[in-house]
Amino acid sequence: xxxxxxxxxxxxxxxxxxxxxxxxxxxxxxxxxxxxxxxxxxxxxxxxxxxxxxxxxxxxxxxxxxxxxxxxxxxxxxxxxxxxxxxxxxxxxxxxxxxxxxxxxxxxxxxxxxxxxxxxxxxxxxxxxxxxxxxxxxxxxxxxxxxxxxxxxxxxxxxxxxxxxxxxxxxxxxxxxxxxxxxxxxxxxxxxxxxxxxxxxxxxxxxxxxxxxxxxxxxxxxxxxxxxxxxxxxxxxxxxxxxxxxxxxxxxxxxxxxxxxxxxxxxxxxxxxxxxxxxxxxxxxxxxxxxxxxxxxxxxxxxxxxxxxxxxxxxxxxxxxxxxxxxxxxxxxxxxxxxxxxxxxxxxxxxxxxxxxxxxxxxxxxxxxxxxxxxxxxxxxxxxxxxxxxxxxxxxxxxxxxxxxxxxxxxxxxxxxxxxxxxxxxxxxxxxxxxxxxxxxxxxxxxxxxxxxxxxxxxxxxxxxxxxxxxxxxxxxxxxxxxxxxxxxxxxxxxxxxxxxxxxxx
Numbered sequence: 001x002x003x004x005x006x007x008x009x010x011x012x013x014x015x016x017x018x019x020x021x022x023x024x025x026x027x028x029x030x031x032x033x034x035x036x037x038x039x040x041x042x043x044x045x046x047x048x049x050x051x052x053x054x055x056x057x058x059x060x061x062x063x064x065x066x067x068x069x070x071x072x073x074x075x076x077x078x079x080x081x082x083x084x085x086x087x088x089x090x091x092x093x094x095x096x097x098x099x100x101x102x103x104x105x106x107x108x109x110x111x112x113x114x115x116x117x118x119x120x121x122x123x124x125x126x127x128x129x130x131x132x133x134x135x136x137x138x139x140x141x142x143x144x145x146x147x148x149x150x151x152x153x154x155x156x157x158x159x160x161x162x163x164x165x166x167x168x169x170x171x172x173x174x175x176x177x178x179x180x181x182x183x184x185x186x187x188x189x190x191x192x193x194x195x196x197x198x199x200x201x202x203x204x205x206x207x208x209x210x211x212x213x214x215x216x217x218x219x220x221x222x223x224x225x226x227x228x229x230x231x232x233x234x235x236x237x238x239x240x241x242x243x244x245x246x247x248x249x250x251x252x253x254x255x256x257x258x259x260x261x262x263x264x265x266x267x268x269x270x271x272x273x274x275x276x277x278x279x280x281x282x283x284x285x286x287x288x289x290x291x292x293x294x295x296x297x298x299x300x301x302x303x304x305x306x307x308x309x310x311x312x313x314x315x316x317x318x319x320x321x322x323x324x325x326x327x328x329x330x331x332x333x334x335x336x337x338x339x340x341x342x343x344x345x346x347x348x349x350x351x352x353x354x355x356x357x358x359x360x361x362x363x364x365x366x367x368x369x370x371x372x373x374x375x376x377x378x379x380x381x382x383x384x385x386x387x388x389x390x391x392x393x394x395x396x397x398x399x400x401x402x403x404x405x406x407x408x409x410x411x412x413x414x415x416x417x418x419x420x421x422x423x424x425x426x427x428x429x430x431x432x433x434x435x436x437x438x439x440x441x442x443x444x445x446x447x448x449x450x451x452x453x454x455x456x457x458x459x460x461x462x463x464x465x466x467x468x469x470x471x472x473x474x475x476x477x478x479x480x481x482x483x484x485x486x487x488x489x490x491x492x493x494x495x496x497x498x499x500x501x502x503x504x505x506x
Contacts, residue, residue, distance in 0.1 A: 081280035084257035098265030106157030106253035116233020122152035182282030255286025260439035295372030305485035313482030321375035331466035340364025386486035404464025
């Protein structure tokens with residue numbers, strides 16, 4: 001049996017430069033192939049293609065460095081309109097499209113004690129304008145192959161448009177866009193409908209744990225700061241909102257002087273200037289909104305638990321930790337990739353899930369906004385494992401803050417970040433998001449290149465010191481939802497003497 005088995009040809013090459021003759025001889029000598037066979041010719045062609053790729057494969061340190069992912073190179077052009085809007089423009093002829101995004105300081109942090117005003121204002125833009133009904137507006141965009149949307153977040157309100165860039169299609173779409181954003185009439189029937197829908201959504205959220213614990217976390221960490229208010233409103237605040245309040249919010253925060261106009265697409269600089277001028281003139285006149293006060297860091301641990309009948313306990317840990325413009329931003333970002341932001345490669349996932357099996361998933365992150373931003377760790381675990389999972393997670397965070405990462409962990413995180421960052425401007429929709437953020441947060445035009453350089457230069461010591469300046473594990477809020485509040489095992493954690501624990505049945 002063994003004697004009748006075909007002999008296996010062995011392919012050996014000393015290096016890339018020897019691969020071509022070695023591979024050819026291997027193919028020729030293989031008894032499974034015959035010199036005139038079609039399969040031989042196909043494999044020979046495949047081998048040639050393979051070797052052409054091998055020839056360009058980096059084999060020296062210099063070649064490897066040159067092949068590393070580079071920062072996206074965007075030719076960002078910026079100017080200001082007569083009405084004070086900031087314009088950010090990138091010409092791109094990759095697609096015959098034009099993307100426009102308006103970013104205003106019109107998020108829920110401007111609700112002024114009545115949660116839901118910003119959200120409803122944003123939702124009603126596009127529901128009616130002058131003599132145009134919502135159906136007229138929708139058909140006007142769709143019939144011309146364009147898309148329109150609006151959204152609201154804690155810092156910002158956003159209005160987006162995508163249209164074909166050819167002038168015969170673009171001009172009527174931009175004209176309709178300017179009419180919609182410049183003269184919304186906030187119809188009462190649409191307000192009533194959207195308010196009812198929002199309240200139904202809030203009631204449905206009371207049946208599931210995730211949204212409840214997330215809102216409780218923000219309220220606990222940010223206390224009386226505007227970031228602590230629910231962005232979509234509350235059951236007791238939405239019924240109080242009147243149409244006139246939305247009109248006033250729009251006139252104040254959707255003003256040209258409070259707007260960033262980001263554009264990416266196949267139009268010239270002169271065409272972009274004309275479009276931006278038209279958009280700016282359509283918006284209400286007014287200045288930029290005042291800056292929000294900086295959110296304060298919790299100086300002691302706070303606890304909040306929501307009673308909920310479930311088989312799992314959801315736990316969120318965190319504190320106010322960062323803001324846009326934080327000089328430690330890159331060190332914190334890279335460090336968090338190692339701690340809990342890198343999926344299966346992160347410490348928290350490896351230790352809490354892989355090694356102990358306490359959770360199905362766990363992750364951490366810094367969310368930087370204009371006036372603050374939380375550090376947050378989130379996971380859910382079987383009720384019987386809640387104490388151990390919580391205690392272990394706190395221990396791992398404390399250890400990372402004290403010791404920082406290893407050099408090997410840093411190099412792996414650096415490679416992952418640079419690799420994914422190179423795709424951050426892969427298409428126009430990615431670019432428009434970057435432009436809007438750069439303009440809104442007043443970042444330098446070369447921010448993407450700067451970030452890339454900083455990631456390459458950050459050290460283990462930088463990360464360790466940044467985390468020590470930013471996080472004190474003893475002050476992290478613990479917010480949970482489940483049958484009972486999880487406990488920190490005392491032999492692992494020295495609780496703050498002044499720890500506050502609150503209990504809620506909602």
